[in-house]
Amino acid sequence: MSTLVLIPARLGSTRLPRKALADIVGKPMVVRVAERAALADVGRVVVATDADEILHVVRNAGFEAVMTSVEHQSGSDRIHEALLAVDPNGDVETVINVQGDLPTIDPETIRLALKPFEEPSCDIATLAAEIRHDDERINPNVVKLVGSPIGPNRLHALYFTRATAPWGEGPHYHHIGLYAYRRASLERFVRLAPSVLERREKLEQLRALENGMRIDAEIVDTVPLGVDGPDDLARAREILGA
Structure with a gap:
């Protein structure tokens, strides 16, 4: 492609x-x-x-x-x-x-975002990493991907939430906000109006799910550092200056 x-x-x-x-x-x-x-x-x-x-x-x-x-x-x-x-x-x-x-994202992580397109019916591809720390499970700033396994390193996304989900024993997944779109899927997505659950959770990707679009996620080992504030910026400088 x-x-x-x-x-x-x-x-x-x-x-x-x-x-x-x-x-x-x-x-x-x-x-x-x-x-x-x-x-x-x-x-x-x-x-x-x-x-x-x-x-x-x-x-x-x-x-x-x-x-x-x-x-x-x-x-x-x-x-x-x-x-x-x-x-x-x-x-x-x-x-x-x-x-x-x-700024510190692994180039291989970017490449992996294309892997879910091995499934022809996948409209939007994204990434997720297993949550390892309990505090992240309850942190509303950590978006969770709820999905069904469709391979050893892949999930079919059913929902995204700021809550701790799903309930019960088993892994939770941190959604990584990096997306790959088939061109037609992006063109369809931007024509859609904001959806009910998107507004409630403040998560744009729910608009796609609420309109029947398919999102699959490749599971990666770590969440890339996102620079949101001064502490993150200092960490990025430390990583790239090493």
């Missing part, structure tokens, strides 16, 4: 102002993410942004970037606009959405 990696990056951030441009061992965070995506070697890498400053920084680092609207409410809307801008002829079959705050 022809694959495009899109990295949505906004300048605004409540907990960490100008997060996308935060310096990590001499390079802006968004550039670090683009480097990781390029190392995955799955296809063309483009940053989708709403800020001229990010656009210029990314291009000066040798990567592609495209401007998108400041009005988008979600990353999926932003990457859809970017897809239409950089591939107007429809050559790209698959899009990977890599969040712009994952």
Whole structure:
């Protein structure tokens, strides 16, 4: 499949102002993410942004970037606009959405996001990791994927929740918010209105499930570091400066 990696990056951030441009061992965070995506070697890498400053920084680092609207409410809307801008002829079959705050993500993790497409009926592919610490099971900021095993390292997603689920003995899975879309699935998804459970849980992926779309997840060993605040930024600097 022809694959495009899109990295949505906004300048605004409540907990960490100008997060996308935060310096990590001499390079802006968004550039670090683009480097990781390029190392995955799955296809063309483009940053989708709403800020001229990010656009210029990314291009000066040798990567592609495209401007998108400041009005988008979600990353999926932003990457859809970017897809239409950089591939107007429809050559790209698959899009990977890599969040712009994952500067230490393992390139192999990005590659694994495509594995669920081995199942032809899978519309959207994502990732999950088994929860190992009890405090994460009850933390509403840790999104859980509830799914049926369909292979040794794969789940068919039935639900996503901030609650501790499912009940009873057995593993719980931390959902990793990195998505791969078949082009037609992304185009369908962005046309859908926000759904009831999406609004209740504040989880956009529930919109797809509520409208009958299939999401499968590849199980990976660890959750990549997401930079949400100053402590995460310090940890990223430590990892990449080692």
